[in-house]
Amino acid sequence: MKAELLSVGTELLLGEILNTDAKFLAEELSMLGISVYYQTVVGDNKKRLTDALELALSRADIVIASGGLGPTPDDLTKEVIAEAMGETLVLHEESMRAIEAYYQRVNREMPESNKKQAMLPEHGIVLANPNGTAPGCIIEKNGKTVIMLPGPPRELEPMFIDSVRPYLLQKSGKLLLSKNLRLFGIGESKLAEMLQDLIAKNENPTVAPYAETAGVRLRITASCRDASEGEELIRPVLEHIKSLVGAYIYSEEDKPLSQTVAECLIAKNITIAAAESCTGGMFSKMIVDYPGTSAIFSESVVTYSNEAKQKYLGVREETLARFGAVSRETATEMAQGIRRAAGSDIGVGITGIAGPDGGTAEKPVGLVYVGICFGEKTDVLELHLTGNREKVRYTACQNAFFRIYQHLCDC
Amino acid sequence: MKAELLSVGTELLLGEILNTDAKFLAEELSMLGISVYYQTVVGDNKKRLTDALELALSRADIVIASGGLGPTPDDLTKEVIAEAMGETLVLHEESMRAIEAYYQRVNREMPESNKKQAMLPEHGIVLANPNGTAPGCIIEKNGKTVIMLPGPPRELEPMFIDSVRPYLLQKSGKLLLSKNLRLFGIGESKLAEMLQDLIAKNENPTVAPYAETAGVRLRITASCRDASEGEELIRPVLEHIKSLVGAYIYSEEDKPLSQTVAECLIAKNITIAAAESCTGGMFSKMIVDYPGTSAIFSESVVTYSNEAKQKYLGVREETLARFGAVSRETATEMAQGIRRAAGSDIGVGITGIAGPDGGTAEKPVGLVYVGICFGEKTDVLELHLTGNREKVRYTACQNAFFRIYQHLCDC
Numbered sequence: 046m047k048a049e050l051l052s053v054g055t056e057l058l059l060g061e062i063l064n065t066d067a068k069f070l071a072e073e074l075s076m077l078g079i080s081v082y083y084q085t086v087v088g089d090n091k092k093r094l095t096d097a098l099e100l101a102l103s104r105a106d107i108v109i110a111s112g113g114l115g116p117t118p119d120d121l122t123k124e125v126i127a128e129a130m131g132e133t134l135v136l137h138e139e140s141m142r143a144i145e146a147y148y149q150r151v152n153r154e155m156p157e158s159n160k161k162q163a164m165l166p167e168h169g170i171v172l173a174n175p176n177g178t179a180p181g182c183i184i185e186k187n188g189k190t191v192i193m194l195p196g197p198p199r200e201l202e203p204m205f206i207d208s209v210r211p212y213l214l215q216k217s218g219k220l221l222l223s224k225n226l227r228l229f230g231i232g233e234s235k236l237a238e239m240l241q242d243l244i245a246k247n248e249n250p251t252v253a254p255y256a257e258t259a260g261v262r263l264r265i266t267a268s269c270r271d272a273s274e275g276e277e278l279i280r281p282v283l284e285h286i287k288s289l290v291g292a293y294i295y296s297e298e299d300k301p302l303s304q305t306v307a308e309c310l311i312a313k314n315i316t317i318a319a320a321e322s323c324t325g326g327m328f329s330k331m332i333v334d335y336p337g338t339s340a341i342f343s344e345s346v347v348t349y350s351n352e353a354k355q356k357y358l359g360v361r362e363e364t365l366a367r368f369g370a371v372s373r374e375t376a377t378e379m380a381q382g383i384r385r386a387a388g389s390d391i392g393v394g395i396t397g398i399a400g401p402d403g404g405t406a407e408k409p410v411g412l413v414y415v416g417i418c419f420g421e422k423t424d425v426l427e428l429h430l431t432g433n434r435e436k437v438r439y440t441a442c443q444n445a446f447f448r449i450y451q452h453l454c455d456c
Numbered sequence: 457m458k459a460e461l462l463s464v465g466t467e468l469l470l471g472e473i474l475n476t477d478a479k480f481l482a483e484e485l486s487m488l489g490i491s492v493y494y495q496t497v498v499g500d501n502k503k504r505l506t507d508a509l510e511l512a513l514s515r516a517d518i519v520i521a522s523g524g525l526g527p528t529p530d531d532l533t534k535e536v537i538a539e540a541m542g543e544t545l546v547l548h549e550e551s552m553r554a555i556e557a558y559y560q561r562v563n564r565e566m567p568e569s570n571k572k573q574a575m576l577p578e579h580g581i582v583l584a585n586p587n588g589t590a591p592g593c594i595i596e597k598n599g600k601t602v603i604m605l606p607g608p609p610r611e612l613e614p615m616f617i618d619s620v621r622p623y624l625l626q627k628s629g630k631l632l633l634s635k636n637l638r639l640f641g642i643g644e645s646k647l648a649e650m651l652q653d654l655i656a657k658n659e660n661p662t663v664a665p666y667a668e669t670a671g672v673r674l675r676i677t678a679s680c681r682d683a684s685e686g687e688e689l690i691r692p693v694l695e696h697i698k699s700l701v702g703a704y705i706y707s708e709e710d711k712p713l714s715q716t717v718a719e720c721l722i723a724k725n726i727t728i729a730a731a732e733s734c735t736g737g738m739f740s741k742m743i744v745d746y747p748g749t750s751a752i753f754s755e756s757v758v759t760y761s762n763e764a765k766q767k768y769l770g771v772r773e774e775t776l777a778r779f780g781a782v783s784r785e786t787a788t789e790m791a792q793g794i795r796r797a798a799g800s801d802i803g804v805g806i807t808g809i810a811g812p813d814g815g816t817a818e819k820p821v822g823l824v825y826v827g828i829c830f831g832e833k834t835d836v837l838e839l840h841l842t843g844n845r846e847k848v849r850y851t852a853c854q855n856a857f858f859r860i861y862q863h864l865c866d867c
Binding site: 046055056057058059061062063065067068069070071072073074075081082083085086087088090093097100101112115116117118119127147150151152153154157158159176197199247255321323324325326327328329332333334336337338339342343344345346347348349350352353357387399400401402403422435438 | 468470474476478482490494496649664733736737740741743750753755757758764810812814840841846
């Protein structure tokens with residue numbers, strides 16, 4: 046089965062936004078074993094959109110169009126597709142009610158123009174959009190399938206996963222089963238080197254590494270008739286990988302490191318609190334990202350100034366004066382101080398120089414100390430990180446989470 | 457002048473990498489006033505690449521191909537383009553020397569296969585690549601221009617800026633100047649409705665709205681001979697827009713809301729501190745995202761539990777018992793409490809139900825109270841937000857920043 050992607054939007058042609066939708070859809074289709082030979086980006090222009098759609102339909106079985114489902118007159122995707130597929134647009138009552146309900150929820154008056162979004166192809170399969178106002182739609186005709194999805198990634202991605210993936214799975218009859226491992230503390234090229242035999246073999250299942258912002262994802266993909274055959278194929282390869290690089294693997298379920306740690310803390314009923322300087326709340330925010338964390342997380346402090354470090358955490362003036370705010374000693378006292386203040390099992394203290402300014406020869410931008418206090422014992426990581434301010438801070442948090450993960454595995 | 461982008465690479469079709477090259481090239485071309493009507497992504501396949509190139513040449517004056525200039529046999533871009541343009545590939549001595557020098561610099565032996573990269577179209581304009589081994593090339597023939605660039609962004613971007621942009625500027629002789637306004641508190645469709653005359657006119661300059669996660673961007677684009685003519689064209693349109701929707705505009709420099717607020721706080725030397733419940737540190741993190749905020753931000757607390765709200769902020773037990781943790785009253789006491797604790801000018805308290813669980817009929821998921829205490833006065837926003845946990849929390853922060861922005865404009 047062949048598919049093509051048709052991304053609609055002048056903002057893409059003008060280079061205002063990155064085409065993350067195309068990457069997402071291409072990756073998902075690849076996992077479903079559906080080949081994509083072309084991706085096309087076209088603007089909100091009737092003639093050119095029609096031409097691009099017809100070309101795509103002449104080459105592929107399935108065309109997935111994204112974008113151009115908005116309420117404004119320059120949103121043309123639905124109209125063009127309906128015309129090309131010989132479909133009439135009719136008012137879809139359920140979608141109309143969903144759009145009205147959406148505006149009620151956000152406490153705003155629905156503009157007249159939004160009614161256009163409830164006009165849908167008469168014989169289409171409507172895809173609900175709980176995250177926005179534009180419903181998606183699938184049209185099947187003459188052996189071709191066109192799937193329309195809204196452009197914003199927060200709407201497109203859940204709609205694909207909840208509605209389109211099950212539809213395509215049923216259609217293709219074959220299954221690609223993937224297992225995504227997440228690793229930390231090893232680079233992509235080092236990992237590829239350590240697993241070169243497995244990667245080069247390119248048998249069923251295949252093994253491929255992907256670099257992430259901090260860490261690596263390793264994907265094992267089996268082509269199979271059903272899930273249980275797929276699992277049988279994957280199991281020995283997974284065991285082999287674990288025997289080689291098991292120490293770096295923190296998730297076999299493709300879960301982010303922070304989520305893995307949060308869930309593990311909840312499962313073991315171990316409480317945590319953080320004192321953050323350069324990360325400014327990022328570490329705590331990453332814990333609260335997951336529902337249910339109130340069981341193990343009650344408080345944190347952002348102590349950006351020296352005064353705040355003293356006031357909330359009892360970091361000693363002498364420590365700050367002698368070793369500086371960015372030091373092993375301050376990180377230790379921050380971790381111990383927040384653990385004491387919060388009465389938690391684990392205390393985390395993060396202090397560093399995120400840049401772009403503030404670095405010196407002795408303490409350059411990218412130097413971060415992470416103190417982690419587990420009861421009597423306090424570990425301090427000294428990190429020398431690269432990248433911009435955001436990346437330094439994010440990588441510091443990831444290092445903290447990985448050290449906690451290692452600790453949780455031991456206890 | 458019309459251009460098309462042709463991105464070559466199976467890794468794009470598989471969704472392994474984001475097409476940042478297309479965004480970069482599209483944005484650059486747009487600024488040069490060169491229209492891009494289509495972008496196509498195609499794999500390393502001779503037949504399909506040839507078809508895509510011929511189609512692009514039939515529609516555009518200039519085709520910019522990126523990727524597929526590597527040394528391996530599956531890199532076909534140059535061969536396919538040369539054939540389509542009737543060009544022979546010949547050894548380009550200077551490029552050969554540059555590739556050899558590159559390998560000397562990185563202290564590695566040059567693989568035999570790299571010689572392929574020095575084979576270039578006989579009548580092409582060769583573009584040097586100081587950041588890699590693949591030279592770029594421009595071929596002009598029969599009124600059409602094909603430009604080949606290497607795929608890796610750190611090679612493509614400098615090559616475009618140093619060699620291709622000057623070439624295209626000379627060719628086109630015109631410029632597009634854009635101004636991006638950022639708005640909050642108004643939806644894309646409402647904005648489009650209020651500015652429909654301006655948008656529909658589609659004159660020079662053009663006006664177009666784009667939805668963001670929370671807020672809208674409005675772009676004014678003038679086609680002009682030079683920057684000062686562009687500014688003259690944009691000025692009256694900007695004034696007109698400000699007279700209609702000025703109250704929603706927070707940036708005329710395309711800056712994020714949190715950055716606008718952070719910079720404004722620094723400029724006015726007004727200090728801020730936050731007490732966060734459902735946002736879990738996100739608001740504080742967004743302030744610390746910008747360098748230089750230590751002048752106006754020294755501390756925040758994440759008070760996820762009721763106990764933490766009492767301990768750090770002095771929220772009264774009676775308030776929590778009578779009105780609940782998610783209430784106007786608690787948000788008020790949180791804002792006042794953190795302002796008192798931090799001794800800051802502004803105190804922010806955020807408490808809400810981010811979901812997916814924890815909602816009730818009376819207090820549904822998405823209900824968030826934001827208290828903002830400016831000296832004697834405390835404002836409370838009652839927000840009814842939609843979307844997932846992450847979106848609810850992000851939109852709550854954006855609402856807090858916008859209210860602070862409004863306050864800062866008044867003082």
